[in-house]
Amino acid sequence: MALLLSTLFLFLGNGLHGLLLPVRGSAEGYSNEILGLLGTSWATGFVAGCLIAPKLVMRVGHVRAFSSFISLIAIIALLSGILVDQYWWVGLRAVTGFCIAGTSMIIESWLNERATNESRGTIFSFYISVTLIGVVGGQMLVGIVDPSTTILFMVCGILYCLATLPTTVSTAATPQPLTSVRLNLPRLYHNSPVSFVGILMIGIANGAYGTLAAVFGSRAGMAPNVIAIMLSVTIFVGAIIQFPAGKASDRIDRRFVLAALSALAALAAIVLIILQPHDPMTMIILVAVYGAAANALYPIAVAHANDFASADEFVQVSGGLLLLYGIGTIIGPTIGGPVMTLFGPHALFAVTAMAHVLLTGYAIYRTRLRAAIPADERENVPNMPVSASPMSTPESLSLDPRSAPLPEQDDSEIPEQPAGATS
Template identity: 75%
Template sequence: MRRNLLPVMALLLGTLFLFLGNGLYGLLLPVRGAAEGYSNEVLGLLGTSWATGFVLGCFVAPKLVMRVGHVRAFSTFVSLISVIALLSGIIIDAEWWIVLRAITGFCTAGTSMIIESWLNERATNESRGAIFSFYISITLIGVVGGQMLVGVFDPTTTILFMICGIVYGVAVMPTTMSTAASPQPLKSLKLDLPLLYRNSPVSFVGILLIGIANGAYGTLGAVFGTRVGLDAATIASLLSVTIFLGAIMQFPAGKLSDRIDRRYVLAALSALAAFAAVALVFIEPTSATWIFILVGIYGAAANALYPIAVAHANDFAKPDEFVKVSGGLLLLFGIGTIIGPTIGGPVMTAAGPYSLFTVTAIAHLSISAYAIYRSRLRAAIPAEDRENMPNLPISASPLSTPESLSLDPRAAPLPEQDEEPQFRTGTSG
């Protein structure tokens, strides 16, 4: 393990500080915005603009990196994020924050793609799993650690914005000082929606709805906490708990989906997430303990859905289509993440903070119903013919880039075969 990770430790150290800043800045803005009296619609647009910039960055950033090189591009992206974080503490203005947040999303896509391609370049088939697992763990620790900092200092002052700038400044150092050779040019995947739907209608519809639900809660969860009277430290703990529980739930859920029809697992987890969301809407608990319990159940179920949906799509894909199918679903998830906060903000304004979970409940109930409906129309791949899901969280951060898919062990080159491989097929519809 140590031998596999030593060549990329500088990159991983920079990644830790990058996601530490991302976690802090991503939670700080809605908490500070709510304290400033910004409307739910405006706070929702912060998430929409970030996701829009991120998705755009997945398409455009590779071309910029090819022009100036990985190190210069990475330094520029991180420096710009640092400047924007500091500007956000100086310019307390909703319209400026929305614009700056889009630029941050774009730059975050660029930095993530550079790190992921760099790690992939250094990985071998033998070390790919270890590096991928450690990378995901680093991003998870960084995001949660950054969120917890919001509860340490007063978010209504400029100190947390200054800490963001410092953390991002440190993030650029290990990567620019690394002696690791620059990787090959980044890949920009095209989103082939008809192909994705033909391959797996459940994954296509499910990933879009998962993006809507996760985008709504990921952006407005902090606003919900503020509106129901939780302090900054409690809000940070609440969001961190849902991330951890979701990561833990992926292990048993993934194992179960390897043994039975993955669509049944998707339907059950979606129903559980919807149940917790409906309970929050109807009970409207005022006790922080009950909020933690119900939101914890919600987070555990909701955050385990994405990798199962991707695995189901790959059950019906050709062996060499993993990156193309998963990359397309990843960008489709990004589109849902753009939609979710845009819907969630006005709904919260019209019906109160707990109505945020009305949006997620509708999305999850739709996933459950559609998965069951599709299971009646198309036979599942037999369990013995499926490739087991790796025991790795797929997405610790709000979004990953298509470059991260090359690190997944399932994207490793297949061994040569003497005979023509028999691809799995199924009737779509």
């Protein structure tokens, strides 16, 4: 519970910080390109953190590393309110992404260490729920206080500092060293071309929307509280739709489900471009349809890749796809910002629609080249973190019920450590 409480405060800060920057930046008159680079910078730092952070944690220990990462995040959140400068924000955002990867990996590995074969599924689901509640709760804070002041930046700093307390005072034993997953592009593509291309397209679409949706809302004249509701609804409906979408893909060819959902996301985006509704309720409904379809794609694409992989390859395949998704989230905002500048705020959905159309066409094309795995031989799709939320780390894959069984733990063999012990 101490770890999950730290997780809640961490993602409350993430949700608030991630939405506050584009809203405040838009009010400051920053260009779409710069605001897009905020997302690109964060995703680049996050991917780098997934690759480098385990080495840092192994050098200084989990508790010291966690405290250091959180301290940097809190400092950056406060500096962002002091140094209201677009170029400073882009650079600081990369450091935030790197540190968020480190803190998330520490929490996830710690939860995994305490899980048993019987409890890992429950812990996995509870962990996902806590992250979603945190992100949505943080986003809703934007509508409570005027984002043009420094108050919300200070609230971010407070939330991040609160995230350190439950973990640093916990007496639980620290986990085993973190693992890292290498990205093997040829192997990933050979395993499942649809998943390879699909995850990249999903990353591009979700990266563009996740970073620039607040900018779109601001440019379209929405109030900060309406923008927060719009983004929160996207996450909620994405979480709800995953279960029926996953069940459907367990019964029929997953590629047809991917194609159908991608087509629905593209259709919703095209309708938004054509209608350009000014009524907040109409906008939220259309965005909800978009979010429901777009956020259900990632777990189905991962499950499709694992249909063609052996059980002991789950972490390697899923971890590689996760890093590939990170590459897509770097590309999406980089493209989305200039497109919005050239064609207006609603052009953001042209970027997402193009990615989803490409995924739809490629998934249908591949059904003609490769037979589907029989339904009774597939792994069920568990609920996964929605891709609109902060990206998972390779450590979270160990918590997924589809990964290899954990060795049984004997709590009597776990040594008690003083509060604040490093390793």
